[in-house]
Amino acid sequence: MTPALEIRGLKKTYKNGFEALKGIDLEVAPGSFFALLGPNGAGKSTTIGIITSLINKTAGTVKVFGHDLDTDLQAVKRSIGLVPQEFNFNNFEPIGEIVVNQAGYYGIPRREAWERCEHYLNELGLWEKRKDMARTLSGGMKRRLMIARALVHEPRLLILDEPTAGVDIELRRSMWDFLTRINTDGRSIILTTHYLEEAETLCRNIAIIDDGGIVENTTMKQLLAKLETETMVLDLSEPPPGIPQDAPIVLRQIDDLTLEADIRSGQHLNDLFRVLDQAGIRVQSMRNKSNRLEELFIRMTRPGQSPSHLTPGASGTTEQPENQA
Amino acid sequence: MSDSHLRHYWTAFRTIVTKEVLRFARIWVQTVLPPVITTALYFIIFGGLIGERIGEMEGYRYMDFIVPGLIMLAVITNSYSNVVSSFFGSKFQRHIEELLVSPIPNSVIILGFIFGGVARGLSVGVAVLLVSLFFSPLSIHNPLVMLVIVLMTSILFAMAGLINGVFARTFDDIAIVPTFILTPLTYLGGVFYSISLLPEFWQGVSMLNPILYMVDAFRYGSLGHSDFPIAMSFAIIAGFIAVLYGIALVLLNRGVGIRS
Numbered sequence: 243m244t245p246a247l248e249i250r251g252l253k254k255t256y257k258n259g260f261e262a263l264k265g266i267d268l269e270v271a272p273g274s275f276f277a278l279l280g281p282n283g284a285g286k287s288t289t290i291g292i293i294t295s296l297i298n299k300t301a302g303t304v305k306v307f308g309h310d311l312d313t314d315l316q317a318v319k320r321s322i323g324l325v326p327q328e329f330n331f332n333n334f335e336p337i338g339e340i341v342v343n344q345a346g347y348y349g350i351p352r353r354e355a356w357e358r359c360e361h362y363l364n365e366l367g368l369w370e371k372r373k374d375m376a377r378t379l380s381g382g383m384k385r386r387l388m389i390a391r392a393l394v395h396e397p398r399l400l401i402l403d404e405p406t407a408g409v410d411i412e413l414r415r416s417m418w419d420f421l422t423r424i425n426t427d428g429r430s431i432i433l434t435t436h437y438l439e440e441a442e443t444l445c446r447n448i449a450i451i452d453d454g455g456i457v458e459n460t461t462m463k464q465l466l467a468k469l470e471t472e473t474m475v476l477d478l479s480e481p482p483p484g485i486p487q488d489a490p491i492v493l494r495q496i497d498d499l500t501l502e503a504d505i506r507s508g509q510h511l512n513d514l515f516r517v518l519d520q521a522g523i524r525v526q527s528m529r530n531k532s533n534r535l536e537e538l539f540i541r542m543t544r545p546g547q548s549p550s551h552l553t554p555g556a557s558g559t560t561e562q563p564e565n566q567a
Numbered sequence: 568m569s570d571s572h573l574r575h576y577w578t579a580f581r582t583i584v585t586k587e588v589l590r591f592a593r594i595w596v597q598t599v600l601p602p603v604i605t606t607a608l609y610f611i612i613f614g615g616l617i618g619e620r621i622g623e624m625e626g627y628r629y630m631d632f633i634v635p636g637l638i639m640l641a642v643i644t645n646s647y648s649n650v651v652s653s654f655f656g657s658k659f660q661r662h663i664e665e666l667l668v669s670p671i672p673n674s675v676i677i678l679g680f681i682f683g684g685v686a687r688g689l690s691v692g693v694a695v696l697l698v699s700l701f702f703s704p705l706s707i708h709n710p711l712v713m714l715v716i717v718l719m720t721s722i723l724f725a726m727a728g729l730i731n732g733v734f735a736r737t738f739d740d741i742a743i744v745p746t747f748i749l750t751p752l753t754y755l756g757g758v759f760y761s762i763s764l765l766p767e768f769w770q771g772v773s774m775l776n777p778i779l780y781m782v783d784a785f786r787y788g789s790l791g792h793s794d795f796p797i798a799m800s801f802a803i804i805a806g807f808i809a810v811l812y813g814i815a816l817v818l819l820n821r822g823v824g825i826r827s
Contacts, residue, residue, distance in 0.1 A: 297827040316670040330661035346582025347669035349575025
């Protein structure tokens with residue numbers, strides 16, 4: 243099947259000599275919900291800029307559903323919808339006009355454009371505000387407006403560059419539901435985000451970019467399986483009678499009503515429950531100490547800050563052995 | 568090029584023009600009203616108060632002589648400023664990206680902005696013409712020449728505004744050309760006088776000013792008087808349009824000022 247996105251040897255060197263991309267290869271399967279993660283300045287936005295033709299590449303090839311950026315630019319543009327990181331609409335235009343005009347740029351007649359505008363603004367809870375100037379919208383509404391604008395020509399590939407930045411949790415979750423729904427309907431999605439919980443929740447495939455190169459490109463499951471140890475925080479209903487010292491799972495007491503448990507790769511939560519039961523410890527609730535993807539992300543992009551409980555990855559090129567971390 | 572492509576480009580072109588027209592129409596108090604008031608003041612002060620003492624110019628009442636020039640002044644400055652401010656504004660707010668990510672050829676983007684500028688230039692031109700009727704009777708010698716010249720001039724200066732907008736990086740950059748180049752050239756382009764009044768040397772210098780030919784040809788369409796052959800004026804304006812269009816297209820194709 244033709245990939246939604248195929249990048250080979252992509253390089254970008256800016257006029258000042260800064261090498262933003264050092265020859266990256268990337269493939270996104272059709273229908274995929276794909277996370278492109280990386281620290282600030284890693285090259286994510288440059289990559290997206292090149293795919294959407296806002297930035298000229300220095301070398302390499304980019305294909306979107308088989309259409310080459312160099313030889314079939316118009317087909318590439320038709321296939322992509324972009325939700326950029328920064329607000330890039332006319333603040334002094336009514337939001338309905340913003341969406342309808344974008345449809346017009348794609349050759350969609352005005353009547354049909356208004357029908358599509360109504361559909362997407364309704365989906366995103368903005369139809370009632372269609373006559374309001376964009377500058378009057380809240381930050382979350384502006385993000386949703388950009389999603390509606392990106393979808394109005396019904397692209398096969400939607401690129402979201404930090405779409406939920408500055409959005410409150412309730413709205414973020416409703417946007418997750420919406421994005422999941424349009425992905426289920428068959429639209430490929432590439433997402434960059436600094437909320438790693440978001441990437442972990444939504445995306446099935448992931449690439450991590452750092453210092454202009456891809457350091458990991460795999461499925462979310464395979465990536466998370468690289469965590470050697472996961473730390474769980476246990477909130478107790480009463481102080482523990484004692485902490486078992488020779489149990490297969492290491493327990494640490496944080497305070498009278500809180501324990502931490504390190505579960506190594508290959509161990510199960512059932513093993514933890516067994517240890518707790520044998521020790522007579524009554525647990526009220528349990529949670530991950532930190533987001534699993536976040537642990538891996540820090541490990542891969544900031545080797546010096548690596549926590550000790552991570553396994554060196556087989557495919558990551560920047561990972562270091564444990565004893566060097 | 569297939570029919571579907573042409574339909575798509577036509578829709579995109581209409582969208583850009585409509586957007587541009589709505590933009591200046593929404594802020595008509597800033598865009599249409601000031602030039603009308605300024606020109607009315609010109610009519611009162613230069614045409615009425617001072618013009619009475621000047622008497623005739625090239626056989627016409629001074630007021631009647633300056634009407635075509637003042638209409639052209641309004642058309643030129645408004646066509647230019649509409650496109651330069653709109654294009655720079657879209658760069659500044661980054662909504663130029665709406666166009667850059669969409670499958671519109673750069674030629675259609677240029678034409679869309681140009682005809683937005685033409686729409687404002689002609690709107691203001693018509694408004695000034697209506698105001699002039701309070702001071703001078705409507706005089707039309709050759710309506711076709713008037714229409715084509717005003718249209719071509721508007722296109723030419725809208726194009727120049729686009730190029731200025733491409734290069735502009737700050738709001739100062741969009742004011743420099745109108746203030747230091749466009750306004751002096753327009754004032755010295757025979758709006759208020761016939762160049763036959765100038766000494767020979769300054770007549771030669773004035774003939775390097777392209778605006779002179781536009782005002783002269785428009786005056787011919789209105790009054791039937793011109794200092795130069797009309798065909799020459801058409802050729803000069805057409806030549807400038809072709810050159811500026813070529814420059815604008817190259818700049819947009821290279822992404823100057825709009826792509827990294």
